[in-house]
Amino acid sequence: SQQGEEDPQALSIQEGENATMNCSYKTSINNLQWYRQNSGRGLVHLILIRSNEREKHSGRLRVTLDTSKKSSSLLITASRAADTASYFCATDAYGNNRLAFGKGNQVVVIP
């Protein structure tokens, strides 16, 4: 079964606005990763946050992890049209040693 589960809603925002998406998971994890996918192509790794970290930044990306709530959020600040994509969270559950991906969140940034 899939671990990561994003909020299923699609997001449509204006360029320059912030985009936030959430991910919840069911079991204890070693790390949680976020990936981006453009138009059914390969995924691109965005950021990895370990279970002992609470927040991590990378450029315009900010990821938080709340292990007590088994949830994570990805914030994209000052969005650009090029941020239009599907965003997936993936978890590495203890003992599993493989990534389980959520269903993905589609984000459309309107220029």
Next chain:
Amino acid sequence: KAGVTQTPRYLIKTRGQQVTLSCSPISGHRSVSWYQQTPGQGLQFLFEYFSETQRNKGNFPGRFSGRQFSNSRSEMNVSTLELGDSALYLCASSPLAGANEQFFGPGTRLTVL
């Protein structure tokens, strides 16, 4: 460094046939994982190979198999194709085994008629 490459990019087969997909990882990466992506099931883990050994396997029938060569290149094979096997098959490589940062290829779009 060149990225992960997958061949072919598109493939059309009919039910009952078999297919072999190929993946060349980033130079120096010894781990190769395969995923199936469909609109209904999303991204599902097929298997991971590291140093020519299958380390991990997802919940797929035995029709799905793979292997890895000494140069880390990997192939996956699907026998007796079914309509439900139509999907985007993604290969990912990593320097280390396990659920670390994955570097994905562009995928092979398989259509089964």
